Every structure is written in C-alpha cells, then in structure tokens.
Amino acid sequence: MTPALAPLTPNEAIALFTRTRARSDALAAPLSPEDTMLQSMEDASPVKWHLAHTTWFFEEFILKPRVPDYRSPDDRFAFLFNSYYTQAGPRHARDKRGLVSRPGGQAVRDYRAHVEDSLATLLMQRREDGDEIAGLVELGCHHEMQHQELLVTDLLHGLSFNPLLPVYKEPEPLEVTAGTELRFDSHEGGLVEIGHDGAGFAYDCEGPRHKTFLSPYEIANRPVTNRDWIGFIEDGGYGDARHWLMEGLAVAQREDWQHPLYWWQQDGTWWTFTLRGPQPVALEAPVVHVSYYEADAFARWAGARLPTEAEHELAFRDRPIAGNLMGDGDDIGMLRPMPGAGVWGDVWEWTASDFAPYPGFRPPEGALGEYNGKFMVNQRVLRGGSCATPREQMRATYRTFFYPHQRWQMMGLRLARDVA
Amino acid sequence: MTPALAPLTPNEAIALFTRTRARSDALAAPLSPEDTMLQSMEDASPVKWHLAHTTWFFEEFILKPRVPDYRSPDDRFAFLFNSYYTQAGPRHARDKRGLVSRPGGQAVRDYRAHVEDSLATLLMQRREDGDEIAGLVELGCHHEMQHQELLVTDLLHGLSFNPLLPVYKEPEPLEVTAGTELRFDSHEGGLVEIGHDGAGFAYDCEGPRHKTFLSPYEIANRPVTNRDWIGFIEDGGYGDARHWLMEGLAVAQREDWQHPLYWWQQDGTWWTFTLRGPQPVALEAPVVHVSYYEADAFARWAGARLPTEAEHELAFRDRPIAGNLMGDGDDIGMLRPMPGAGVWGDVWEWTASDFAPYPGFRPPEGALGEYNGKFMVNQRVLRGGSCATPREQMRATYRTFFYPHQRWQMMGLRLARDVA
Amino acid sequence: MTPALAPLTPNEAIALFTRTRARSDALAAPLSPEDTMLQSMEDASPVKWHLAHTTWFFEEFILKPRVPDYRSPDDRFAFLFNSYYTQAGPRHARDKRGLVSRPGGQAVRDYRAHVEDSLATLLMQRREDGDEIAGLVELGCHHEMQHQELLVTDLLHGLSFNPLLPVYKEPEPLEVTAGTELRFDSHEGGLVEIGHDGAGFAYDCEGPRHKTFLSPYEIANRPVTNRDWIGFIEDGGYGDARHWLMEGLAVAQREDWQHPLYWWQQDGTWWTFTLRGPQPVALEAPVVHVSYYEADAFARWAGARLPTEAEHELAFRDRPIAGNLMGDGDDIGMLRPMPGAGVWGDVWEWTASDFAPYPGFRPPEGALGEYNGKFMVNQRVLRGGSCATPREQMRATYRTFFYPHQRWQMMGLRLARDVA
Amino acid sequence: MTPALAPLTPNEAIALFTRTRARSDALAAPLSPEDTMLQSMEDASPVKWHLAHTTWFFEEFILKPRVPDYRSPDDRFAFLFNSYYTQAGPRHARDKRGLVSRPGGQAVRDYRAHVEDSLATLLMQRREDGDEIAGLVELGCHHEMQHQELLVTDLLHGLSFNPLLPVYKEPEPLEVTAGTELRFDSHEGGLVEIGHDGAGFAYDCEGPRHKTFLSPYEIANRPVTNRDWIGFIEDGGYGDARHWLMEGLAVAQREDWQHPLYWWQQDGTWWTFTLRGPQPVALEAPVVHVSYYEADAFARWAGARLPTEAEHELAFRDRPIAGNLMGDGDDIGMLRPMPGAGVWGDVWEWTASDFAPYPGFRPPEGALGEYNGKFMVNQRVLRGGSCATPREQMRATYRTFFYPHQRWQMMGLRLARDVA
Numbered sequence A, B, C, D: 001m002t003p004a005l006a007p008l009t010p011n012e013a014i015a016l017f018t019r020t021r022a023r024s025d026a027l028a029a030p031l032s033p034e035d036t037m038l039q040s041m042e043d044a045s046p047v048k049w050h051l052a053h054t055t056w057f058f059e060e061f062i063l064k065p066r067v068p069d070y071r072s073p074d075d076r077f078a079f080l081f082n083s084y085y086t087q088a089g090p091r092h093a094r095d096k097r098g099l100v101s102r103p104g105g106q107a108v109r110d111y112r113a114h115v116e117d118s119l120a121t122l123l124m125q126r127r128e129d130g131d132e133i134a135g136l137v138e139l140g141c142h143h144e145m146q147h148q149e150l151l152v153t154d155l156l157h158g159l160s161f162n163p164l165l166p167v168y169k170e171p172e173p174l175e176v177t178a179g180t181e182l183r184f185d186s187h188e189g190g191l192v193e194i195g196h197d198g199a200g201f202a203y204d205c206e207g208p209r210h211k212t213f214l215s216p217y218e219i220a221n222r223p224v225t226n227r228d229w230i231g232f233i234e235d236g237g238y239g240d241a242r243h244w245l246m247e248g249l250a251v252a253q254r255e256d257w258q259h260p261l262y263w264w265q266q267d268g269t270w271w272t273f274t275l276r277g278p279q280p281v282a283l284e285a286p287v288v289h290v291s292y293y294e295a296d297a298f299a300r301w302a303g304a305r306l307p308t309e310a311e312h313e314l315a316f317r318d319r320p321i322a323g324n325l326m327g328d329g330d331d332i333g334m335l336r337p338m339p340g341a342g343v344w345g346d347v348w349e350w351t352a353s354d355f356a357p358y359p360g361f362r363p364p365e366g367a368l369g370e371y372n373g374k375f376m377v378n379q380r381v382l383r384g385g386s387c388a389t390p391r392e393q394m395r396a397t398y399r400t401f402f403y404p405h406q407r408w409q410m411m412g413l414r415l416a417r418d419v420a
C-alpha cells in the first residue's frame, strides 16, 4: 500500500501468494458446506464469502485493470463479493451475505482456481508494471490474511449459536501450567518516533513515521489472565459503576454482560466455547473476548490504565515477531491463547488510542484509499496480534481497530501505568 | 386431532406416511446443502430444519411415549427441532435456526431414515393402541404436509435475497391464456352450519361444526388476477388513504409497499421472482404474495369486500377438491398460481375473519393442544389452499391463518359483496 | 352518526353541548399548565391537546362547512389538532403532541370559548339544516366524551412516570367491603338480534342491528376482582405457558409483566398508582389495567373464557344504564373502580370478539367515515364502560376497542363459560 | 475542580454566584410554563429540569455535606434532579425528564430561592473551609453556565417540533454584510505545551498541562460559512461517498441528511429555524448545527482537514477572550452566530481529536470525579465556544465534547491543512 522500498520479486510474490491461498484452503478444509454459510451478525461474514471476497480482491484490483482479455467466471460476483469499496461499484447488503447459497462451495473453489491460474500466468510474464503487480499481490495476500483471522473468529461466533457446541479443531485439553508473575517495566518516554518507516510491507495507516512525545510510563510484562479476570468478576467489577465509562456501563447493562463472551459457569467452574469446542477456562492463559469497555473498566479496577498505542509500540518494537500466531502455509496454529508472557500472538491488546490518522496521513487515490481511512472514527486500536493472526502479517507497527463494544475477535488487554 | 369416526387402517397409515415422506424428499432433492441452510427471517425456517422438525414430531408424539426402548440418534435433537410446544420441553431460538449447521444434511437424512424405520416397525405390530397410533401418524403426516408448504415458501423467500435470482424448478414460460370474466354468484345465507363434522381427518380448530347466521351475499367466481391488481396500482391505490385500514397504511408506508412482494418493473413490464426464477407477471393468473392489508384495500377500492370464512365455506364446500395443488407422493406440482377459476389451489384467499375458536372449541390435552389454539389472536383466516398445498390435506373446512402483514405465503384474494 | 330517528331539538343540543364542555373544563381544572403537557407514549395525548382537538372537531365538521364567515383564531390549528382524519387534510405527528407548548393553556381556552360562542350562535338560528347541525353537535359531544375518558387515562399514564406519584383527585381511602360471591348466570342463546336499532344516538359501528346465532352460555355476575387476580399471580399464572396465547406470552415476557399496570408490592402488600395517588389495592374491586392477553390467560387459568360481545350484549342489555360512571356536567365521578357487581361503569370488560364490521356495515361518506371503520383490524371489543366513561354516552350496544397489548385504559374482565 | 492557585474570595464567589443565577433567570423569563416542559429527545432536557438540576448541584455538593442543619424543600428532589452522578445516589430516568410536571414552575423557583439563600448565608460565614467552599461555588457556577448553553440549545430543539415555529427572542433581521476572505495562517508546530496550567478555574480534563509534538500546519482565519456550506450541498457533497467516513455516510443516509439541522428550502432560498424564529440563512455567518461526520466530509471535499485540538489551542491561545458569546449577568446575548472572523463565540468548532485524558489525568475522588472522566470514549472535542456559551466560562484550554452524530448544539467548523 505504502510503496515499499524493495518490492517483492516475482518469485517471492508467487511464493507468498501460494502460501496465503493454501492457508485459506486449510482453514476451510474441516468445514461442511453448511458450516460455510453461517452469518450470525452483520459484523461477521460466512466462510464461503471470505473465500470468494479475497479472490475478488485480486480480480478487481489486478486482473481486471491489467489483463485486457481477463474474463470473470461470473460478472455478478463483483456485486456479491465486493465488501465496502464504493469506488469499485455497488455491492450486496452486508447483513445478507448468509443468504447467498449460490454460488455453492464448488463454484467458489472454481472461482478461486480461476483467479489463481490467471494471476500465476500474469506473474510469470515479464512486464513493465511487474513491480506494481508484485506490490498489489502482496497487498492482496495481506488482505487475505486479515480475512483468515476474520474467517476463524466469524466461524466461532457462528458456531456458538448451535446448542450442540460443535468442534472445529481437535479439542486437546490444555496442560495446567504455572502463571507468569505480573511485573511492570519502566519506560522513559520522551520525544520518540513511531509508525512504519516504509521498509517492507505495511498498510497506509501505519505511516507516516512521525514524532510523538511520551511521559514516563510502565507497562505490564504479560497480558491480563483469566485468573485476573475472575478476580474482577468476583469483586463485583461488572456491577460497580465507579470503574466504568458511562457508555460502557450502559452497554454492559443492556447486554447483561457478567463475564467475557462465550463464558458460562457450571458447577462452580467457568467454561468457555472455543474453536476446539467447550473448554474449562484456562486460568493462566490471557483473557480473550472482552470489549474495550470491559478492558477499560478492568484496568481502572486494577489501579492501572490501558497503554496508548505509542507506548505499546515503543515498549515492544524490538521484540522479535514470534509467538502463538497462525502459522505459515497450511499451518493454522493453536487457535487459542496460551499461558505465557508473549506479546505477538495470543490476544490482541486493546489500547487507549482512538484509531486516528497519523500526522501527514494521506490514503492512496482510488478505491484502495478506502482500505483504512474511512474507518477512522469511534474505533480503538489494538496491538500485538492474536492466535488467529497469520505470523507473516504481524509487525510492531501493525494497527488493528474495532469498536469498543465488540468482543468476537481474539481481544484481551495488557495494563500500563503512569510513573508518579 | 379430532378423533376421526373411522381411523386409518395400519396399511392406510403406512401408505400415507410413505407418500408424505417421499414428497418431502422430492422437495429437497434439487437443493444444495447451502440452500437448505437459508433462514431469511424469523417467520421462515431453513429447509433442513423442516426436514428434521417433521421427523421430530413423529418421534416426540409417537415413538418416545409408545416405544419403551426407542433411542433417538441424538437426544439433543429434541431441543433443536421442537418448534413451539412448551409442554414438550425447552427449544432452540426460532430466529437462530439458520445458524445450526450441524447436524448436516446427511445426519438429518439419517435421522429421517431412523425414525421412518422405527415407525414402520411400530405400525407393523398389532397393538391395542393401533388406532391411536394410526391417528397420530395421520396427524403427523398432515403436519408434515403443512411444513411442505412452508418449506417451499420459506425457500422462495430465502432465495429472493440472492441477487443471482436462483432457479429452484425449471422455468417453463407460461402460455398466454384468455382471462376468466369476473362474475358474482349469489347466496341466500340464513342459518347455516359450518365446520368439520368429524368424518375423516381435520384439525381441532375446524370444529365443532356449528350454526351461524349469514345475510345474503355474493361471491366472485374467480380470484383477483394480476391484471386486476395492476389496475389498482395504476389507479394510485397504494397511495390513497381512503381505501386502507389505518394500520395497513402505516405498514405499507413503513415498508414502502408499491406492489406485491417479489415484483419489480423493468422497461414497463412487471416481473416477479418465483420458484421458477424471474418471470414476467402472468396477467390472467391470480395475484399472489399480497398481505391482508393490501387485499382489504383492494377490495374497498373495487367497491367490494373480502368474504368471511363462513361465506367462503358455504359457497364452495360442494366443489370437489381438485385444482392446482401440490401433487401426491413425489409430485411437487406446478408451484405457481395458474390462470383459471379454481377454488382449491393456486392461492390462499384472505377472508375478513379473525382466526377465532368456533363455539365450543376445546383443544386436546397436553402439548398437541398447542397446535392451533394458542395462535388465536390477531391472525386472519385464509381459505382455499394454494399451489404449494399438498392435495391430500385440502378440505372445504380447512382454515389456515396468518398475520395481516405477512406476504410470503401464496396469498391472494377473492371478492365478495353484500346483497343490497 | 347513524341518522337518529328523532334528532335533538336545538335546546337539547345546546344543553348537551353545555354539559359536555363543562365536564371537560372540570376535568382540566385541577391541573397546572405543566400537567397539561404530558405525553408519555404515542397512544396517549396531552390534556391540552384533548381540549383543543375536541374543539377543532366542532370547527372542522360544523362551523367551517356551514358558517361562511367563520374565522378560526389560527388557521394552523387545523394542522395541529386534527387527529387522524386524512380527508380533513394533513396533520401533526401524533407522537409529537407533547412538544407543542404553544398555543399555551390560555390560548386553548380562548379557542374553546371562540368555538363555543360561534356554535351557540349557530344553534340559536332557525336554519333548514338545523336537524343536521343538531346531529353533528350530538356527534361532537359524544366525541368529546370519548376524549374525556382518554384525557383521564392518558393523564394517569403521564403522571405515573413521576416518582413523586402526584395526586390528581383527593385520595379518600376506600372502605373495606365484603366481596360479591361469584355466580354464573345461564343464557339460552339461539338466533338473536344485536346491535343498535337507530333510536337515539349511536356510532356507525354499533349497527346495523342484525341476527346472530349463540350457543347456550353462562356469564359471571360480576367482574374479576383484585382478589381473584392476586390468586392468579400467586399460582404462578404469569409464568405458566399453558394459559397463554403464544403472542401474549411473548409480550408478557418482553415487557416483564408480573402484575397489572401500575401495581407494585411493598412489605407484602400490593399497591397501585391511581388518579387519587398511590393506594393499596382494594381486594374486592374489579381488577383494572390488564391487557387482553392477561385477561385471556386469566380466564383459561380459571377454567373459563371471555364472553363474546354478542353474549355480553344479550346478557346485560336490559339492565338500566347506571353505575360507577363519570357523572353529568362537571361531575367527574369517582374515577376508580368500586367493589360491587356493576356492569355499566367501573371497568371496561375485554370480550373475545375481534372489532369487525357488523354485516351490512357501511361507514358514512367523507372524513367522518374514518371515525371507526379504519380501525377494524387486530383490535378487541370491550363492553360495559368504566369509571372514566361519561354516563350519558353509555349504551348496551356501545363497542369500544383497543389492541390486545394495551393496558392504560380502565380495562378489566368478566368470565363466561360454555354450557356443557 | 483543579485546585486553583488563588481561590475566589467570599465576595468574588458571591458576585459570581449572583451573576450566574441571574443569567439563568433571564434565560427562563420569556418562557411559558408549557415551554419549560419540552423534552424532544433523550439528549435534551426541559428548561425546568435545568433550573432545578443546577440548584441541586449546589445543594448536593455544598449544602448537604457542609451545613449540618440544612433541610431540602423536598428530599425527593435529589432523585429527580441528579443527572448522572452514580456516587450521589440513584436518579430518575434521563429520557423521562419531560414527564415531571410537578414540582411546577413556582416550586422550582422556590427551590432555587431556598438554595440561594442557604448558600448566601454560608458564604457570609467565616469558616475554616471557606476556600474549599468558594472553590465549589465556582465549580457550581461554571456547571450552571454549561447548563445555560444546554438550556437554550435544548429549547431550540424542543421548539423546532412545533409547526408554528415559535419565537423565543425578538427576530431582528440580520444586516447583509460582506464576507471575510478565507486565508490559512501557518504554524510551525514542534514540541509544545498545551492544557491548563492551574491559574484560575478550569475543569479537570483541561489538565495537566503537558508536552505534545506538532508538525507544521495551517489553520483558517475564519469558520466555514453558510455560503461555503451551500457550495458543498450544490456540489453533491452529501451524496458523494468519497468524502465521507463510512460510519458518517451510514448515519447521513439513515437520517436522510441533505443540509444542516433546522434548514429547509423555500422558493430557492435556504431558511433555518433559530431562537429568533424562522430566518433566511445568513450567507456570511458561520455554518451551525452540523455533525462531526458532516464537518469531516466538508473538510475532505474542500481539500483540507479538521484541526486537532492541540493545533487549535496553539493557534488561538493568545487571542483575548472576546466575541459573540453569551453576556454577563442577565445579558443573554445574540444567540446566533454572526458574520465575522471570531474564534471565541459564534460556533463551537469540531476538532479531529477524540476526547481523551491528557497524560497524567486523574479525576478527583468521589462523585465529582464523574464530571468529565466517564465520558472519555467515542466523543470528539470542540473548541472556541459559541453564541450560547457564557463569556466568563470561556478559556483557550476549554474542551467541550459531543458525539460525532450530534447536531443540536451550536456546532460548526474551521479548516486546517498539513504543510506539504
């Protein structure tokens, strides 16, 4: 999106494309045709739609403009599988994606194959615009990786309405482990630079790299755990107005939130519904599926606060990108947060920062300019990636963003504090 | 439901059961697994759910209470596939039926086979309660036939949200035919008897047979046609408050009704979406997919009124049950209203009558008493059956009922008038 | 509305008009300007609006068409104070009546005086259309009496949101009285005539008088009391699905109904908010402020049913019109149901009958034809009048109608039974 | 709120209190009792409620804790007139304030007098906690001034639903003036300090004063005018998705926004409803009653952006506090934006900044800590004050905040740009 300093070579682009497409296929492999139809809310999309939309993206932004004789298997797919790009034409109602039974699974797989073949052919050609194409393929792959994360979280949400509590991935009980003691690490702050510097792929909203001033702060060595969260519950945290933003309390009361999404209590034990079916809540694992409102209330209850995104970036940017993420190629990973002190992976961590343009931000011209820019209101940035984030799209500057009431992503938190 | 005077013999029961189950299978045969998942509104259910729920009915009301060693393939199906029988235990949320991807299509077919085998075994036995069982099987088959009608109308509604306008049954264009001239036939009324007399199967709400007094009236020889309806549209009928019930006008304005459900105009021609895909509106065929509010406004515009259900029954009860209905066994019929002057079949005809208990009505004890009785408020009776109604469940005393705002059934109307 | 056989003389018309207008003034007298602004829901209107709308009715339907030089104090009042007569022109949004602070109280009183003077002048003239005018004045007075009932019930609803529980009329505690034992009186039914015969004033919907056939039935000698109702509550009636219409149960659960509107429990005693402020529930008085859904469920719980309107009319039409009604002239009456066995007054009694046109019903031409006809769907008839109904508008054929979920009127019930 | 460096002397506190209370009285003076009841949406409150709530504030936070024998005229007022302070006890539903007809206008005036007398007595005493009391009185007066602004904007909203378009203040047509040419002034930015330094009164959220880094920027010399806005309208700005945040476009379409709130077109001229009744839109005056979404879309259409709050503060903090504001004492001012290039007054200017805590922000202990802190999510900061803002509460560091969809305040905008 931002013109990378060193674009991918054709071979690199092909390899990335192949790995990425294989991962989508691997994610869909365990599912029945019926499973791929689930749409449980407007925010979520069916698996079949994700598979088609990520394919449309390559077709719309690469094949159609650059391959004169390119023919889509069905011209109406552009209407069905455009998500929100107004400059790419009209599109199907977002909340009705679950009502598109046709094209069916095989037709979508054929669509994928058709676009993959066409793109492979294109990448094999020596063309003047080869670098541009490689850049767009890279963007398309990162786009597909974002949808891989959505695919599994949307699927979990969809399955959660089935009283049979279906299993997506083998359950494998977690070993009981010792917890990581909570510690706060100090940072001096000062006038620092954050944001992406343009080396390698990044989304437009990660730049420009720019100066910002930070007061001294402390940040926790690990995310808040389920054990911590149960302490909040047992202390009456959900019902104590002093901890809550007014709007958060109103949502919590209207939705009758008493615990994270997918939890229930059974004979005194907390259980949760996961991609591996029902599981007892793992006390030392990071809490997941909490809203910003809950995270913010927890932090206040704990005598702390959420970090800003700049504080988070500064604290962890030198930490190598490794952890409990979705694997490469067809390795779909653990798909659940694991006990430990990881930063990258496990759970996205809510920050106190509004999703706002960095100083000097300028989205690209045309439909791709809609990728991030038009979401810059009322959303909060999360940092760190989750167990559903493909490893190769993770970066220290990566900003994901959601509304403060949303809980269905792999969302948790990490505490921070002012230095008195 | 009402104890029939002459119960079915075991062989008759088996034959009815076999025919009925075959028809459900025939209805589902053209559908992909994805198609069977569609649930487009709370009023409608997925095809897969209909297939399972009609099976659960036999299991719940016959096998479980009467076959001591009967084992369900999955005890949780009782929760998933109970519709609204509170006395048969708790049940899954009605508006979340489209989120039950598992059990999948094959599991539901296995469930059907399992119950069919168990029931066949039971029917083959000579038992003291053989007549009761035969009566319950007959009820279960009529119940399944009701769901066959819902299955196709729910499916049509579900498919209608797909911009690809999918075809369920081969399109076969209609031949252009001459219309049937409108004529009103006079009836004297007086003190008459209506309702079912107990000979053969009927639902509880069709009886008791009872006296009612009718003033002289006239009733049309044919349903209102699409040609008639276009006259109403072109005369500004949808926008003229004088024709409308206040509540009807409010709904029409809120929903922006300008024509029957599924219609649109294209180059000056009216088109409609049907189970045979998009079709030009057939001018001489009965109008279908209009609400009670619209039917009532049309009648007032036409200087007429809707008949009461007693008027309808009296006028047509001697007409043999034949017409454009769903066929026997696996014959699913035309699935669209056809030009002509039929009473049975084509379209259900809205009556002016509230769905109310007949004098002396008493529902059976237990969960089956919930079949009709608890719906007796705010719904309107329709008479005559439709092209989606299995022929062998049709009777002159048959009362179906829907809310005045509903349009997704095969609903039309026939005019009546007072004799001055 | 129906042309009366013997129209009022001018003097009778003036006397009725004077009595009626005086009663409205008496009802408004205890209220502050702020009180007259309350609009607590779309179904209810502010007192100030009632005072103006009943005035507009005389202006719109008598003065404007019949007095060539009549000048309204403000032409825009026609827009503000038309309720729902589409043929009388556009009108202000019904749910925004509480936002019309101007014209203020004095301006509305001036408007009333202006129209009263103009009408008195008109009535004093000898005119060819004198009988028509007398008939319209009579209609206008009955219309105003209907609004007098709404005025007090809307006011009660509006005041009920004030935590100070304001008193409208002096509290006067009720004496404790003995209850009236419940008895069922038998009626033979048969082919009977009901409806208004045209002698004296009646609304269009009360006729034509017509034949109907009734099976033998029994009807209770008194309305259901608060003591009876507490029995229903204590027996778990609100939570037992077997007693309820499905739609009723859904509403009861959504609204969390556990008792009649305005009730609460305090130290083991039931209290209720009334026009006389908070009061302990009077055990022997008729229960009031229950919906049709609740009334119907109560009747089923009690092994009975609600009477039809024909059954009610037949049973009580020979009983003289007397009882706990709103008085004449400025006598506003008790304004609460009183212990006893009255039929006329105390509480309106829900019937099992849909509000439907009688056979041969034909509303008058023009805007006055909208008076009743356009409400004939989804509403239920109530019979008997209430403590808020002016005595002189009560008749045995009087049909009032409300939606089954509504509770803010003085609504109660009386039981009936089939004769086995 | 923040402990001021030099607290008010008792005489200063009394003078401020007297001026402030007089202004509230002056604002209410032209209103009828009915006018003071208007509540047109949950966000707005009736004038009568504002008068009582601002009184309760002094009672709750000064008199009750510090005057042992203080007696409220009615203990239940604490429930009625607490707005949102959970730590000050339960409170009446916010959206039901318009249903509190009693206490009436006179009772509220008596309540005001009672508290004023009690407070005057307290201020006259020499007490150890005199400085604290003076500080709380100052806070209470600033609180009342905030409510004075709400009082007039809520009133305008309430009156706007009256088709008679009532006049609050004499209309006085505006003279036609020449416009101010648009110019952008450059600022270097760099590492700067913003926020309140503690000298004189300020709300907690205005501090701590802290460093922030700004890139070079330009900011307009005047707000966007109605003439500018009509250019946006005429260029199709409301319908062009490219200018809009996705969420903003969805709101604009749902609410059918085609122009600022209160505007309509009549014979080719734009009119608007104001506190001075209907007025032609003054072309050179600042546009008012636009949401953040609209302001943001306008700025993008204009090739600019909204300033951040830091940019705004830095640009204008040396400009003396003078302009078209609400006057002192009983001078209620112009109550409409005036042509010109003012910063303070006329219209609040939307900034691009989320309402977030400044680094190191810590709200006071107890209920007063709820004053601002619990609103810090999803709201946007506005700067500059409006024609409805009392002059003596204005400061360069003042942050007001509203939701991006809100339009009923005196909200406009000023453009900014990056320096390329």
Ligand SMILES: [Fe+3]
Pocket: A053, A083, A143, A147
């Ligand atoms: Fe996408």
Ligand SMILES: [Fe+3]
Pocket: B053, B083, B143, B147
């Ligand atoms: Fe069923």
Ligand SMILES: [Fe+3]
Pocket: C053, C083, C143, C147
């Ligand atoms: Fe009226």
Ligand SMILES: [Fe+3]
Pocket: D053, D083, D143, D147
């Ligand atoms: Fe306040």
